[in-house]
Structure formats: C-alpha cells, structure tokens
Amino acid sequence: EVQLVESGGGLVKPGGSLRLSCAASGFTFSSYNMNWVRQAPGKGLEWVSFISSTASYIYYADSVKGRFTISRDNAKNSLYLQMNSMRVEDTAVYYCGRRSGPNTVNGFDIWGQGTVVTVSS
Amino acid sequence: IQLTQSPSSLSASVGDRVTITCRASQDISSYLAWYQQKPGEAPKLLIYAASTLQSGVPSRFSGSGSGTDFTLTISSLQPEDFATYYCQQLVTYPLTFGPGTKVDIK
Numbered sequence: 001e002v003q004l005v006e007s008g009g010g011l012v013k014p015g016g017s018l019r020l021s022c023a024a025s026g027f028t029f030s031s032y033n034m035n036w037v038r039q040a041p042g043k044g045l046e047w048v049s050f051i052s053s054t055a056s057y058i059y060y061a062d063s064v065k066g067r068f069t070i071s072r073d074n075a076k077n078s079l080y081l082q083m084n085s086m087r088v089e090d091t092a093v094y095y096c097g098r099r100s101g102p103n104t105v106n107g108f109d110i111w112g113q114g115t116v117v118t119v120s121s
Numbered sequence: 122i123q124l125t126q127s128p129s130s131l132s133a134s135v136g137d138r139v140t141i142t143c144r145a146s147q148d149i150s151s152y153l154a155w156y157q158q159k160p161g162e163a164p165k166l167l168i169y170a171a172s173t174l175q176s177g178v179p180s181r182f183s184g185s186g187s188g189t190d191f192t193l194t195i196s197s198l199q200p201e202d203f204a205t206y207y208c209q210q211l212v213t214y215p216l217t218f219g220p221g222t223k224v225d226i227k
Contacts, residue, residue: 035216037164044207044218044219044220044221045156045158045164045207045209045218045221046218047209047215047216047217047218050214050216059214059215061215062215095163095164097164100166100169104152104211104212105151105152105169105170105173105211106169106211107154107156107166107168107169107175107209107211108154108156108164108166108209109166109175111163111164111165112163113163114163
C-alpha cells in the first residue's frame with residue numbers, strides 16, 4: 001500500500017525547535033518530489049516547503065524561510081522538516097505530500113494523515 | 122500567485138449541480154489542481170491539469186478553465202461530497218492554495 005506516515009509533532013514553546021518525519025512506503029520514494037503543507041486550526045491549507053527527488057532543488061514559503069529546513073534520506077525512505085525559532089503562528093497540522101510526477105501539471109496525490117504541532121508557552 | 126475562490130461556502134441538497142470557481146492573479150495556463158478535504162482528514166486530489174480526473178475519482182467531478190479562471194463542477198451532489206474544496210496553482214513556487222469553499226447540507 002502506498003503510504004506516508006508523519007511523526008514528531010507535539011507541544012513546543014515559542015522559540016523552540018521540533019523535527020518532523022514522514023516515512024514513505026509502497027512506492028519508490030527516491031523518484032518523487034515531496035512537500036510539506038500545513039493547516040492552522042480552522043484555517044485553509046498553506047504550502048510550506050518542497051524538495052526535489054535528489055534534493056537538488058529546495059523551496060520554502062516566505063513565512064518559514066530561514067527558520068525551517070527540509071531534507072530527505074532516500075536510503076531510509078524518509079522526509080524531514082526541522083523547525084527552529086518556532087512561533088505561535090506555526091501551530092498547525094503538518095502534512096507531507098507526494099507530488100505525483102515530475103511535471104508542472106502534477107498535483108499532490110498521496111498525503112500523510114498529518115501530525116499536530118502546537119506552539120504555546 | 123494569489124488564488125481566490127467563490128463562493129466561500131454554499132448549501133446544497135443531494136442531487137444538486139454544484140459549481141465552484143477559482144481565479145488566479147496571473148495566467149497559470151492549465152496548471153491547477155482541485156482537492157477535497159473532509160474534517161479530520163488529509164486533502165484528496167480530485168483533478169489536476171485543470172481538467173484531468175485523478176484515478177479513482179468519480180466522474181461526477183469535472184474541472185475546466187485555463188489562464189486565470191477555473192471551475193470545479195459536481196454534476197449530482199452525493200452525501201459523501203459534503204466537504205471543503207481547495208484549488209492549488211502548480212506553475213510556480215510557492216504553490217499557493219485557494220482559501221477553500223465549504224459545501225454543506227441544505
């Protein structure tokens with residue numbers, strides 16, 4: 001079964017750090033571009049970060065640039081999001097999502113179940 | 122690239138035809154996807170390339186448009202279709218989402 005499973009969420013104080021993981025199974029992880037998307041409580045979807053299949057290309061939303069770092073380990077079929085200098089406004093459900101192909105037309109066809117991150121003192 | 126959706130919410134009955142509009146702040150050709158999200162669940166890809174149905178998605182869902190104006194249509198609303206729908210532009214990073222359209226039961 002094609003699957004993504006996030007972990008690593010939790011409660012962190014403002015200014016603190018957290019590392020999210022996304023474990024992939026059922027497909028050739030190293031062939032796919034990956035993304036992180038978040039959703040604040042009661043709000044819409046916000047794209048956070050992208051990493052290409054070989055990690056050659058990385059992009060961030062302005063809201064997290066300089067604070068968050070995306071990475072991947074293709075040998076371990078895993079995607080990561082290191083979150084530093086966290087803010088209250090980073091509170092959200094964080095999803096990892098697979099871009100279905102290498103082309104511009106491809107959407108996010110596989111999503112994890114999400115992991116909850118709460119930033120509060 | 123900014124995306125707007127209209128309406129922000131709508132009430133409809135089972136069997137109704139429902140249309141949701143997404144407008145981009147600049148030309149994105151056909152690089153648009155539509156997602157469905159139910160409470161407590163991850164989003165689900167419905168349509169990509171503005172009009173291509175994702176595998177396994179019922180044919181009552183259809184998409185159209187190009188450039189800056191796009192439409193998602195549900196031809197005959199089913200009970201399982203009550204959800205929030207988001208458009209997403211795929212042409213350039215950041216890959217922005219629209220604000221969402223909530224479809225609930227009339």
